[in-house]
Amino acid sequence: MPQGTLTSSDHPQASIVPIQIPPLSQPTSVQLSLVVPTYNEASSICSLIRQLCAHLDKILPGAYELIVVDDNSPDYTAKVAQELQEEFPQLQVICRDHERGLATAVLRGWQAARGEVLGVMDGDLQHPPEIVLKLWPAIQEGVDLVVGSRYAESGGVSHWNLGRRLVSRGAQWIGLMLLPGVFRRVSDPLSGLFLVRRQAIAGIPLSPKGYKLLVEVLARGRVRTIAEVGYIFQERQNGESKIQLQTCLQYLHHLIALRFSLGQVGSFLRFSMVGLSGTFVDMTLLYLFHDPNNLGWDLAISKLIASEVAILNNFLWNDLWTFRHVTRLQPGLWNRLQRLVKFNVICLIGLLLNSLLLILLSERLGIHYLLANLIAIGIVVFWNFYLNAKLSWRVAAPRSDAHGSQS
Secondary structure (H helix, E strand, O other): OOOOEEEOOOOOOOOOOOEOEOOOOOOOOOOEEEEEEEOOOHHHHHHHHHHHHHHHHHHOOOOEEEEEEEOOOOOOHHHHHHOOOOOOOOEEEEEOOOOOOHHHHHHHHHHHOOOOEEEEOOOOOOOOHHHHHHHHHHHHOOOOEEEEEOOOOOOEEOOOOHHHHHHHHHHHHHHHHHOHHHHOOOOOOOOOOEEEEHHHOEOOOEOOOOOOHHHHHHHHOOOOOEEEEEOEEOOOOOOOOOOOHHHHHHHHHHHHHHHHHOOOHHHHHHHHHHHHHHHHHHHHHHHHHHOOOOOOOOHHHHHHHHHHHHHHHHHHHHHHHHOHHHHOOOOOHHHHHHHHHHHHHHHHHHHHHHHHHHHHHHHHOOOOHHHHHHHHHHHHHHHHHHHHHHHHOOOOOOOEOOOOOEO
């Protein structure tokens, strides 16, 4: 085995999650450790390595290392990279036999890294290699994290169609609803291109699920200062996108797990259980109103009536159970009516989105209307929880009446 090549069995703690990045035990001459996670990137890895090394040699001669972490690609990406190690002694290759996943691959590379700054870049050339010439100066200015952003000034995407743009923005929108304090920190929290100081994440248990590691770093790391560098996201030169349904589900799982770990666990669980009861009400009434064997009403009208009844059902349960810690501080019919109005407005906006999704999925894409309705409800629940927790059941400071008593 070539020098600088590891297998997952060679690497300590290869099967332990969460993963921790160790602090440096002694001074190092390596300033930057850049990890490139790969799977079936044999067609692009040589070009990427040569370009990265050419650029890094200009700004960090002899003070960087490049670590390729491959998940045992059937196209022998690891072997292709290993053949370059004699030419580039700063290159290390880790081949994982039993683990899969982009985010954990990056963390395994960081565990083996010797640098004071840790970085990640995709192996398919969608991240232009020359961007390192802009990322590193930002780190030199003293920030904890510098993010390559598609949405910062001078950033963008090359030839994305409308559908792909909507998926990307939709993923950010869901993240903003669930983790506003995390997603508002940068313009592109789903970026796979960034550098972070080791001291900002060393010793912190990291548990990424799927492929979006930056969200985990922002949520759990000791990141105080951030810079962003715009770049143009390129189309894949070879192969095909790895984004699949499983990837989307892992992303949602990751967001929910982070939401639970960062607070509001009980409220979200109760809100979700109430939502299930509302879903039952909604689905039952939609079937009774729209099915040809029953009333046979128009789909849009049936949906509006069914959803409004479900909204009233959900409000009562949420007011009496989910947010009872708030309603006890705000008793009285007038306060309850105010909460109902706010809840109804928020949910009606969600209902509009729900209805549009239902019609799109059912009438345009041919999905059965009941399944389409279930999918639409699942998407809108994140909107409803976040805004209702912030507005409908917001904890307000107690007010004093004219006699100085608290109401």
